[in-house]
Amino acid sequence: MAEDTSLRDFILGYCQQVGGLVEPPAYGVYDVLLPDEVAAHWGIGSLQRFNFDPALTTPLPLDDGRESVSSPSARKEGGAMPVTTLYYGHPLVETIVFELRQRPANTRLFINPPRLEKPGLRELVEKTFTFSNARPEAGHIQRNRLYHYTCFNFKVSLVSDEKREMVVSIWMHLQGGYSLPPAGIQSRASLESNHAYPELMASPPAWRAGAESGENPFTPEVLTDLLDRARVALLDEIAPTLESARKRSQHFLELDRARLENYYAGLQRDLEIRLSKAEDERQPALKSKLSALHDERQSKLADAEHKYRLRLDVELINLAIIAQPKIEIDVEIKKRGLRIVRPAAWDPVRHILEPLVCDVCGRPGEGMTLCESGHLAHSACLAPQCTDCKRAFCKLCSEKVHTCVVCDTPVCVQSLMVCKTCGRETCQKHRDLCHAADGQPQRITVPPPAPAEQAAPLPAKTEIPKAEDNEYPKKPGKTKTPAVRKPARPYLVRLPKAVTAQRIQVEIEVERAEVRAFALSKEREIAVRIWELTGNGINATCTCEKGWRCDANGRIVRPADAEHIEAQLMRLIRALANEYSVPEKKISFLRMATGHFIENRSLILGSAWKNPATLAAAQASFDRRSSPPAETDQE
């Protein structure tokens, strides 16, 4: 049996911690000189000889008849000082473990990068941070600030009919308020006990309102809130283990339940047969037995549930605060009518610009949206987009998005029409329909919205006469005339000549039937147009300076066959390029595969676009909805 090195390091390390001296080993035996008070407290002598390999010792009788244990070499030297073999469970080991567990022993560590500078940080910020409806502008002033990670060490106990425990460490970014895997940090930097940058101010935790630079970020309030976030991250981390334990408990519970149900059902059956055959005077007793049987069944089932009920205990053991200087720069995030400022940090250890954080879920993200209230949010953290003005609100501001009583589409408070007669709320399009059906709202069904990650497409517009070419076919007219028709409005809205773009970037996701095209000017998004293949056809949504006037927004196009679908999409992309006066050679294609974008020379759609059955169904649906049959865009 070999020496238990982890136990050795543990015991000798603690002996040194309490002021003891440890001599290098001789023949596997360590001489340890402990302070008198420590030795007295542990009930042993000050001078000890420890061994961690049971195979090294043999019993040896001493002169006074007692047994001692000494190494063969010690016997050779004539020494008879007893050697204590330590192992897990030895009383001294238990004493040390108990003593250590009486205090948390939090610590501070430091990462001291050799260089605190990053040339071109402004340009990097503006290139890296992208938003679906805003653009970043980096500030000119860079600051060196102290950032912190907090490593929370939890003891997690999973208890049901048995108990399992584990220690799980969760690293939290103090200023960002999110959890992150430590591997990327620990593999690149050493954690030191000395602080090389004591003069730097601490950056405040951005997720807490009112926090300012220079204040101590480790107040109990901050740590308590961060601990709550760490617990959530912990649960995410151990979710597979929890699920596995839950399934196990559920499995055994089901087995027990099935056994008990079968058993008591059988007993009940037997009793009922006896009851049916019993004489009158025996009936009450048998009925009473039936009732008692029911009670017993419930009691046994409750026992089984009690036995397999899962309980998770989470206890904080201790924590380590790791400080690291980073280069901080303010980022102004702007869109029409709105501007916010967020600090961004360049990490000189990981060589990354740390992501900004979603104000809704607290997790970092890219390509977020700036909501009308100045919150940054993932697309999944957004409230439904207003169908009238296309304003985006996050879930924190979801009270600002109401629902049209006629078409059930989302409408923001700024676009909302409130009827003075009935007080109901509608979108602008249906403002006269709130009480059109005998005082009740006229119900109009619109096509189901797109998946949550995309902005909800508008319902297909009603047919409007237009003067110029029919590149965008009209939505098929309705077979039934609505009770109230709105007057036609002009179709064409000429784009202001000043709005042009420098290039069109087209992004294709292989696994989804979706193509996104961005009209960019100086790398800022002018317009975003998305085509998605749905059951009704190719739905187009557009976010541009035209706002609700954009004709492309909400259009549904009849999809071509699989062999022509790419050409059809290409025509739509060229149309967008024409709108913004972008030459065709400035159209670039990026294809997303296995999590990365790959540049292509031409449009290559994924298989989701070319499924014949899907296309045929979409065509059929489009045809059904259009009367007379609508023109396609095929030449």
Add this chain to the structure above:
Amino acid sequence: MSSLPLPQFSDLELRLLPPDNPLFRPDAPAAFASPDLYRLRLQAEHAVLVGGFDELICLDTLGFAPFDYQVRAAQIMLRRFRGRGMFCDEVGLGKTIEAGLVLKEYRLRNVAQRVLILTPAALVEQWREELAVKFGLEDFISSADPEFRTLGAAAWERFPRVIASLAAARRAEHRAQISQIPYDLIIVDEAHHLKNRASITWKFVNELQRKYILLLTATPVENDLDELYNLITLLKPGQLKTPREFRRRFVERGDPRLPKNRGQLRDLLGDVMVRHSRAQVNLRLPPRQAHTIRLTLSPDETEFYEAVSAVVREGFVSASGPSPAGEGDSPPADEAEAGAKVRQTDRFALLTLQREIGSSPAAAAPTLQSMAGREGNPARRTHLWSLAEQAAQISTWTKAEALEKLLTTLFKADPGEKALLFTHFRRTLDLLAERLHALGISFVVYHGGMSAAAKNQAIADFQSSAQVLLSTEAAGEGRNLQFCRTMINFDVPWNPMRIEQRVGRIHRIGQDREVRIYNLSARGTVEDYLLEILDQKLNMFELVIGEMDMILGHLSDERDFEDLLMEVWVSSQGQAGLKAGFDRLGETLLQARQSYRQVKEYDDALFGQDFSAE
């Protein structure tokens, strides 16, 4: 402590323990430890982590080393049976140890807090001792404890870990209370008392709320297979289906003892039962030889013995008589209860006195003085005082002289021989110590009043140099005394289980020499009659360890064996009457042994030598 359910795990209870950490307290100074101490702290936590039942964490905390098969049995119970099963090892193989391992494991893992152990009355204290000494579980209280009895029925709720006699627990005034308590673990020793589904005892255990339940019995089947069914149903209702289906599938028509479909039955039993046989675990012990040295007391001693015995008989009769209120009157309930307590106390004192005079006159003197002090009748008081004085004046001590001769003979034959000398009474022990000292025999004393360090030293000295370990019943609990092979019972306990426990100190695994047991017995005493029954009739000293317990368990009389002995002694008149009375008791024991052997044969045939859940 907050407790929040997780939405995605609606059946999971989440407890977030508040951080006991100064960084989270506004008033505490934020002190940081060194990185090394931080890492050591984490290592310490890793050291106490509890994993699955693949590895038992209790083994390092025990005061003894269990056998491999016992550890395996506990693991099977924990892992495969998930805490609901039956230990059915043959007698003497350590079912209590196996149950104790399971209990300790659950306690260390904090999975079982509320525990109830139900045993025959005679074993309650034995369980408490074993749990404390061998398993370090000292927080169990027995239902006979004065602190428990004072609280009445409320004690069951108040104390989370209780050892109680099955007979006491099932009484109506306790049963209702106990049934309301959700226990984590229930252990029932001698579970063959639960063989009848229609009995109050079975119904009582069945209605108890529990997560885990262990049944212990060497003979799960005694008369017919329905008994097996009833035991299994307590563990896992439905494991053997309904009674009708069980009989149809597994019992031969017309013979309730004869099984069919044995293979299927064994498979089902393998989910709830662990059974080891002696042959299976290869438990071989050297033989043991018992020698009874019968002495004739001196005239003084005989006169003293008979005089005190007469006092005991007279006292027993009056202690068993009507209440102090007089015949024909019904005393108030509290007076009757107080009267019953007094009579119980008197009976206990008289029984102790009768045992003391069998040990030594000097041992009886303090009891006689104490009784004299309490005696209200002047004549009796005077008589008791005179007997106490008489005890001090007896010059001869026949038993001690016989002991001297025995020890001299033993050490002359082998100077290296060691002897474990038992006596129940401290006064006798002190006198024997003087005698041994005067003889120049090296000895050490051992009794329950010594500190742990003193006890350790005594054992060490006995092993190294002393020839005699002079001890009360406390000797060797949890200790290895197999280096000694000779045991002398200076006085013989009236409970045969106690005798067996004494023998078990040296006749156990690790003993490689034939064990010799010497019993000193004076003619005409209770102990003499007892030894004749146990040694001559039952060959008790040649029985397998644990079989005596089984035989006593087959007595139809549920009273303690000591009470049975006392009844014969007190009620019999003259030598002939005594002989006849003790002969009848001996016949009863023989019948019990026969009954036990029949059951054992039946169980061996049913389960075979190779039944194992491993």
